[in-house]
Amino acid sequence: MTSTVALSLTFLVIFASAAIVAALDYPPTAAAMPLLVGGCGAALSLLQLIAEIRASRENTEDPIDLRKDIPIYLWVWAFVIAVVAFGFVAAAPVMLFVYLRFRSRESWWLSLLLSAGVLTLLYGVFQIGLGVPLFDGLVTRRIDGALTLPAAGTSPALARAGGGPSAAAAFFRGKTINYIVATSPGGGYDTYGRLVARYMSKYLPGTKIIVTNLPGAGHVIGADTIYAAKPDGLTIGTFNTGLIYMQLLNAPGVRFDLTKMSWIGKAAADPRVLVISKKSGITNVRQLLDPTRRPINLFAAGMGSAGYLDTRLAVFAIHLNVRLIPGYSGSEGTMSMLRGETDGTIGSESSYAQFVAQGEGSYLLEFGGPPGSAIPHAGQFAATPAARKLLKLIAAESEVSRLTAGPPGIPADRLQLLRSVYLKALADPGLRAQARKMDAPINPSGGRHVWQVIDEALQLTPSTLQLLRQAVHAGP
Amino acid sequence: MDQHLIFASFAHLILTPKLLGLMLLAIPLGIFFGCIPGLGGKLGIVLLIPFVYGMNPLAGAVFLLSMHSIVHTGGVVPSILFGIPTNGPEAPLLVDGYPMARNGQAGRALGASLGAAGIGGMIGVVCLALILPVVEPLVLSFGPVDFFWLAIIGITLISALSGEMLVQGLIVGLFGWLVGMIGLDPETGVQRFTFHQLFLWDGFDVISGVLALYALPEMMQLGRRARGDAGAPGAQGPVAKYTFAEVWGGVMENIRHWVLTVTTAVMGTFIGMIPGLGGEAAAWMCYAFAASRYRNLGTFGKGAIEGVIAPSTAMNSKEAGGLLPTLFFGVPAGSGMAIMLGALIMLGIQPGPMIVVKHLPLVWSLIWAIAISNLLCTIFLVFVAKHMSAITQIRTDVLVPIVLVFALLGTFLAKDHWQSLLVFAGMGAIGYVMRRNHWPRPCFIIGLVLGPTAELSFHKAMSLYGAQFLAQPTSLVMMTIVALSLVLNLTRKRRRNSGPPTGGVIGTQSSGGGLS
Numbered sequence: 001m002t003s004t005v006a007l008s009l010t011f012l013v014i015f016a017s018a019a020i021v022a023a024l025d026y027p028p029t030a031a032a033m034p035l036l037v038g039g040c041g042a043a044l045s046l047l048q049l050i051a052e053i054r055a056s057r058e059n060t061e062d063p064i065d066l067r068k069d070i071p072i073y074l075w076v077w078a079f080v081i082a083v084v085a086f087g088f089v090a091a092a093p094v095m096l097f098v099y100l101r102f103r104s105r106e107s108w109w110l111s112l113l114l115s116a117g118v119l120t121l122l123y124g125v126f127q128i129g130l131g132v133p134l135f136d137g138l139v140t141r142r143i144d145g146a147l148t149l150p151a152a153g154t155s156p157a158l159a160r161a162g163g164g165p166s167a168a169a170a171f172f173r174g175k176t177i178n179y180i181v182a183t184s185p186g187g188g189y190d191t192y193g194r195l196v197a198r199y200m201s202k203y204l205p206g207t208k209i210i211v212t213n214l215p216g217a218g219h220v221i222g223a224d225t226i227y228a229a230k231p232d233g234l235t236i237g238t239f240n241t242g243l244i245y246m247q248l249l250n251a252p253g254v255r256f257d258l259t260k261m262s263w264i265g266k267a268a269a270d271p272r273v274l275v276i277s278k279k280s281g282i283t284n285v286r287q288l289l290d291p292t293r294r295p296i297n298l299f300a301a302g303m304g305s306a307g308y309l310d311t312r313l314a315v316f317a318i319h320l321n322v323r324l325i326p327g328y329s330g331s332e333g334t335m336s337m338l339r340g341e342t343d344g345t346i347g348s349e350s351s352y353a354q355f356v357a358q359g360e361g362s363y364l365l366e367f368g369g370p371p372g373s374a375i376p377h378a379g380q381f382a383a384t385p386a387a388r389k390l391l392k393l394i395a396a397e398s399e400v401s402r403l404t405a406g407p408p409g410i411p412a413d414r415l416q417l418l419r420s421v422y423l424k425a426l427a428d429p430g431l432r433a434q435a436r437k438m439d440a441p442i443n444p445s446g447g448r449h450v451w452q453v454i455d456e457a458l459q460l461t462p463s464t465l466q467l468l469r470q471a472v473h474a475g476p
Numbered sequence: 477m478d479q480h481l482i483f484a485s486f487a488h489l490i491l492t493p494k495l496l497g498l499m500l501l502a503i504p505l506g507i508f509f510g511c512i513p514g515l516g517g518k519l520g521i522v523l524l525i526p527f528v529y530g531m532n533p534l535a536g537a538v539f540l541l542s543m544h545s546i547v548h549t550g551g552v553v554p555s556i557l558f559g560i561p562t563n564g565p566e567a568p569l570l571v572d573g574y575p576m577a578r579n580g581q582a583g584r585a586l587g588a589s590l591g592a593a594g595i596g597g598m599i600g601v602v603c604l605a606l607i608l609p610v611v612e613p614l615v616l617s618f619g620p621v622d623f624f625w626l627a628i629i630g631i632t633l634i635s636a637l638s639g640e641m642l643v644q645g646l647i648v649g650l651f652g653w654l655v656g657m658i659g660l661d662p663e664t665g666v667q668r669f670t671f672h673q674l675f676l677w678d679g680f681d682v683i684s685g686v687l688a689l690y691a692l693p694e695m696m697q698l699g700r701r702a703r704g705d706a707g708a709p710g711a712q713g714p715v716a717k718y719t720f721a722e723v724w725g726g727v728m729e730n731i732r733h734w735v736l737t738v739t740t741a742v743m744g745t746f747i748g749m750i751p752g753l754g755g756e757a758a759a760w761m762c763y764a765f766a767a768s769r770y771r772n773l774g775t776f777g778k779g780a781i782e783g784v785i786a787p788s789t790a791m792n793s794k795e796a797g798g799l800l801p802t803l804f805f806g807v808p809a810g811s812g813m814a815i816m817l818g819a820l821i822m823l824g825i826q827p828g829p830m831i832v833v834k835h836l837p838l839v840w841s842l843i844w845a846i847a848i849s850n851l852l853c854t855i856f857l858v859f860v861a862k863h864m865s866a867i868t869q870i871r872t873d874v875l876v877p878i879v880l881v882f883a884l885l886g887t888f889l890a891k892d893h894w895q896s897l898l899v900f901a902g903m904g905a906i907g908y909v910m911r912r913n914h915w916p917r918p919c920f921i922i923g924l925v926l927g928p929t930a931e932l933s934f935h936k937a938m939s940l941y942g943a944q945f946l947a948q949p950t951s952l953v954m955m956t957i958v959a960l961s962l963v964l965n966l967t968r969k970r971r972r973n974s975g976p977p978t979g980g981v982i983g984t985q986s987s988g989g990g991l992s
Contacts, residue, residue: 007909011647018654018669030666033931034657041650048643066912072699073905076692079880080901084894092881104873114874118881126885130523134885135894185525186818194529194822211526214892217677218660224674252667253674297940302662325939327662327932330817331806331827332751338829339616341940354828434530438824 002056003066008049015041075099087137089127093119133212168413172233173206179404180229180237182222184215191438192267192402193238199425200418218305219243220253227256231409233418236264238404241397242306244457248468251304259458260408262415263451265422267402269443271369272310272394274320274378275352277361280343285364288320289381295321296343299328299336309472310394311346314367316471317390318381337361348398350441368395389464390471396457400450419447478836482605485840489848495538499845502542503853509543510550513560513691513879514886516683517547521815522889525822533823534838538845540819541799544812545846546853548791549593553857556585556784557868559694560879564686564921565759565791571918572776572783579779582868583718586861587726588781589788592737594854595730596789599741600748600796601847608839611804612829615749621945623752624933625954630757630926632958634919635965636764639777642966645916652923655680663935675893682756682811683890684900685924691883692904693911699876717869720862727858729781736766736782741789748794748809751801752929755794755810756921762790768965796846803827803839 019038022031079099082091093115100111126132136144177200181193194211201209214222219239229235246254276282280296287293298315301307303326315322325342334355336342344361345352349369355361366375382388404422406415425431426444435442460468489495509520521540528536551562556573569589576585607614631649638645658669659679670676730737740762747758766786770776776783798809806827808814820827831839887900910917937945945951 003909004913007906007913007915008647010906011651014651015654021669026666026668027664029935030661030664030668034654034668037650037653037657037927041647041654044643044647044650048647051643066909069696069700069908069912072696073908075699075877076696076880076904077901079877079884080897083884083888084897088885088888092884096877096881099877100874104871104877106874110874114878118878122885131526132523132889135888138894184815184818185522186815186820186822188821190525190818191529191822194526213522215678216892217674220677221674252672253677302660302665304660304662304665308665323939325936326665327936327939329662330808334828335616335805335807336619339619341619354826354830358830438822439826 002052004052005049005056008045008052012042012045012049015039015045075103083135083137085137085139087140088134089119089123090137090140092122131210131212164413165417168233168411168417171414172204172417175207175234177201177204177207177209177233178229178235178237179209179211180222180226180235181211181213182215182219182226182237182239183213185213188440189219189238189240189402191440195431195434195438195440196238196267196402196404196422196425199428199431200421202428202430203421203424204417217253218246220246220251224253224255226405227261227407229407231262231407231411233406233410233414236262236404236406236418238402240306241400241403241454242309244393244397244454245306245309247458248460248465249472257408259451259455262406262408262410263447263454264404264406264415264418265426265447266400266404266445266450267426267443268441269369269399270348270350270401271373271398272314272346272367273349273352273363273369273375274314274344274346274365274367275337275356275361276344276364277337277340277342277355278359279337279340282343282364285376285381288322288364289318291319291321293321295323297325297341298322299333299342299345300324300326301333301347302327302329306397307347310367310397313390313468313471314346314378314394317387317394318365318378319383348401367391368398386464386467389460390468393457393460393468396453400445400453403450405450415447422447481837482840485837486844488837489538489841489844495535495841498535498539499542499849500852502539503546503849503856506543506546506849507550507853507857510547510562511553512882513554513558513562514687514882514884515889516551516563516886517544518563518683518812518815519886519889520544520547521812521819525815525819528819529822531823533825534841536823537820537825537838537842540816541842542845542849544816545597545792545795546593546849548788548795549590549597549850549853549857552586552589552593552788553861553864553867556589557582557864558875558879560691561686564682564756565787565794567686567690567918567921568759568763568787569784570690571763572778572780575779576781576784580716580718581722581779582716582865583720583722583861584726584729584781585784586718586864587723587858588729588784589726590723590854590857590861591727591730592785592788593792594850595737596741596744597792597796597850597854598847599738599789600745600793601843601850603742603745603793604796604800605843607800608832611800611832615801615805618750620933620936620940621948621950622954623750624930624937625951625958626750626753627926627930627933628958629954629961630753630761631922631930632962632965633761633764634916634922635962636768637760637918637922638916641914641916645919648910648915648917649919649923652685652920652925653927654923655685655920656924656928657931663932673895675891675895678891680899680924681887681890681896682921682924684887684896685903685921687883687887688900688903689907689910689917689920691879692900693908695876695879695883696904696908697911698872717865718862720859723858723861726781730785733782733785736769737785737789740766740786741793744790744793745797747790748797749800751807751809752933753809753926755798755812756925758794758797759787759791760918760922763787792850796843799842799846803831803842804829 015038019035022034079095082095096118097111097115100106127134179197181190183189197209197211214225223239223243226237247258300311308326333345363375365378367378382391423446509515548565551566555561555566555569556577559570559574561567573585634645634649658676660677661668743762744758747753747761763786766782770782798813801807801809802813802817808817887896
């Protein structure tokens with residue numbers, strides 16, 4: 001078997017499996033492209049396989065012998081497994097040394113020198129200097145976890161209550177709090193997170209707060225990590241309030257329970273609004289409630305995201321006569337409105353403030369938001385208690401924007417301290433000035449209040465939950 | 477356009493010590509991130525964002541943009557000297573640049589590429605400035621239908637890039653598309669091919685792909701034989717030393733081929749402006765353009781200077797072009813610009829059409845920053861290039877494991893998932909076999925980047941207009957272009973290909989059209 005035969009065969013297997021998985025597991029729209037790509041790929045791979053087999057039979061030249069290349073490939077795997085098991089800082093220099101000494105037959109001192117150099121780079125420059133956490137290894141983590149089990153004999157109730165305010169303050173002194181942001185650097189959550197972290201540390205003298213970015217899976221990875229962290233008050237963070245939906249719908253990968261988390265506070269409020277472009281010609285929300293008119297196009301975020309669910313639920317709750325076009329991320333939606341491709345959306349007010357300020361569109365309805373606002377409230381169009389409950393869900397999400405929370409079980413005294421420090425930080429004139437410079441509105445609220453809002457939002461009766469699922473799975 | 481404003485922002489940039497200092501600091505940082513395989517420009521911005529936080533918006537934006545716009549210039553060095561691209565857009569340099577280096581023309585290739593990158597960046601900036609007055613109608617004229625067809629045109633380049641190995645190219649391209657479908661499908665919310673693994677939710681990262689398909693196979697190729705084995709490469713690397721005169725000669729090639737240089741620079745700028753295409757696609761598309769024009773020279777694919785110039789101009793001019801949708805609409809042109817967008821928002825710069833009204837001086841400062849950093853960086857590297865030939869003298873035995881460590885680092889840092897390392901090693905095997913058999917690897921990147929764009933745009937177009945979108949004037953024109961280019965590529969091949977079949981090991985190396 002020549003290597004090209006093996007390659008063609010590998011591709012054939014990959015394409016065929018992909019096509020089969022798609023056909024069996026995914027709904028038609030999602031499966032269409034994988035089937036097409038997998039099918040064509042499989043067909044072409046088969047053709048190539050046949051051609052290669054024929055060529056290898058006819059031809060008597062030396063085929064490319066890859067067996068001699070196996071040792072170097074094994075070395076690659078050795079590096080990978082070492083890093084996966086023991087982490088970069090430990091494994092990379094060691095493996096480098098081993099390779100240089102035993103495969104490259106370099107001298108001891110050169111191997112040591114280079115390994116030391118890499119160690120300095122990885123640890124000194126990346127981990128300490130740039131503050132980028134490098135992977136610490138699966139095995140190392142297990143050893144670490146085994147070594148830091150809580151001391152036996154401490155009753156959970158006592159641990160939970162803690163020792164009072166002075167004990168809490170004493171605990172934090174000299175320690176480092178890890179503030180986890182569930183997105184990559186830059187962007188709204190990171191901005192607010194860094195702002196909060198910076199000013200919280202001002203009110204916790206002797207305590208450093210460092211920000212760690214843990215992006216991925218639509219904030220789920222960050223939230224999972226915060227939830228699973230040791231509840232000593234040294235790990236807190238921020239994520240999208242929209243994870244409420246993920247929890248309600250039992251989305252895969254969700255390992256948190258928002259009602260159990262230790263809520264520290266929230267920094268802003270961001271009402272959801274129904275924005276309509278001037279081009280659409282719609283001036284009154286009643287035009288959108290009239291089932292006899294032709295439905296207009298509202299764009300929404302990618303399906304499965306919190307933004308999409310906001311839009312979907314809102315439309316469903318007040319029976320808007322519209323067509324939802326999903327798949328628009330970030331500012332693509334604004335562009336589509338400017339182009340006349342879509343007529344509006346239901347989303348965060350902050351995202352469309354500029355659009356409306358320019359005169360390109362207007363707000364027709366508000367979901368959540370302060371009472372006495374000029375924009376009509378959506379609640380008046382909710383016909384049933386279930387619909388009102390769904391609107392309340394959206395309102396809860398809008399009210400709690402840019403939250404800060406910690407894992408469940410932080411001792412009461414430490415949580416109290418964190419909560420009061422948080423509010424002080426958000427009232428700080430320096431923070432307010434900085435926030436104004438960054439165009440970041442501040443509307444703070446304490447942990448207790450946030451917990452109440454979240455808890456209430458997550459208490460859905462089975463029938464309302466059913467309605468939620470129905471709304472989510474209904475087609476656009 | 478206000479002449480006074482344009483020159484005032486230039487003067488402000490040069491004469492303010494803090495801004496000038498930041499630019500001068502940003503250039504070596506950009507070169508550093510650009511030339512160490514595994515790191516890359518995107519990582520550079522991500523790592524620098526915490527340091528920029530709280531800075532004056534102009535200063536912060538100038539710093540980040542100056543760094544990011546010359547990252548590829550730095551990346552030219554490992555691509556040509558070692559065959560290891562740091563960022564995706566430098567990968568085309570491997571096809572002609574690396575063979576040139578191995579044939580003793582390293583200096584010329586480096587000079588040509590560095591010069592092209594600098595010139596490309598500056599031409600890109602000029603285009604950007606000229607388009608400024610019409611930016612809004614221009615960007616708004618592109619809708620899902622247009623994006624769909626542009627992605628399809630990009631995909632058909634696979635035929636141009638595959639040369640003789642059309643079937644293999646298609647297979648690799650489709651494989652890239654398949655991998656691109658891993659993750660959450662924004663159209664339906666379905667998790668595709670993630671098998672309940674959270675780390676696959678966000679999909680497969682392009683940098684991991686570039687590293688697994690290019691860096692790892694190259695390192696394996698160099699490290700195949702351990703020191704002391706018979707036939708080992710020996711103490712020296714494969715690339716010989718070169719002189720400054722050679723490097724300068726390479727820079728001058730850009731003047732000799734000025735039509736190509738200017739054309740690809742402009743093309744790169746415009747491709748870079750199109751969200752969904754920009755980024756990786758621009759350099760490959762310009763390379764394919766040059767490939768189709770200069771193929772008859774015979775050296776293309778094996779060490780033609782045109783094949784070095786074309787992608788080099790594009791990889792920097794696309795950075796200028798990418799600024800357009802990012803700044804004026806908040807829609808990032810590519811993954812690098814997406815991170816830049818987040819940084820700009822954090823600095824308090826709200827992207828949107830109002831930016832022309834409210835922050836025009838800022839926009840001009842950014843434009844100047846790109847131009848200045850491109851100029852300075854190229855000049856610097858051209859003069860330093862001769863000394864970099866010392867790097868090529870590093871023993872491959874030492875180089876291989878060090879590059880491997882950086883590649884692992886880069887793969888991990890791209891998405892912060894340790895599982896990426898396993899995927900990296902696995903894909904590296906496929907990449908290695910492809911390399912040994914000269915299967916066209918660039919097609920994977922094309923499929924990875926453009927496939928999902930094509931699919932998403934297709935669904936959006938269908939939702940908005942139904943199947944009738946295929947009958948719209950844009951669609952008909954695009955379909956004709958696609959059909960024509962496919963036909964041209966295939967007939968050109970058939971005319972030349974009267975010899976051995978395209979399948980199998982034999983016959984593909986001699987024809988010179990295959991790209992690996």
